[in-house]
Amino acid sequence: MSTINVNDITKHADVIASCGTKVGQVDHLEGSDQIKLTKHGDGLHHLIPVSWVKEVKDNQVLLTKDSEEVKSDWKPA
Incomplete structure (x- = not known):
């Protein structure tokens, strides 16, 4: 299992x-453990935990749920 680098999560990336x-x-990002959505x-606005993130690629945040x-x-x- 790879570790997500929260710095890879960019503003306006699709979730x-x-x-x-x-x-x-x-x-x-709200702190180091929450993503605030537009x-x-x-x-x-809604908050989701960074722990739901499976992968960050191509300006997309891919979730496990x-x-x-x-x-x-x-x-x-």
Whole structure:
């Protein structure tokens, strides 16, 4: 298992769930363990833990959870 370098997570990178669905875009990092997403269709920012990140490549943040899990477990910011 590879370690994610949080410095590779860039502003406005697409956040892609394990099922291939785009669940948001990176707004910025909150500390070293949370990713704050840009406002969603509900008008809110959401936080997801960096621990959900499987890989960062091609300006995309790929997650280990599918979109349903992400949306049920993310926290409003």
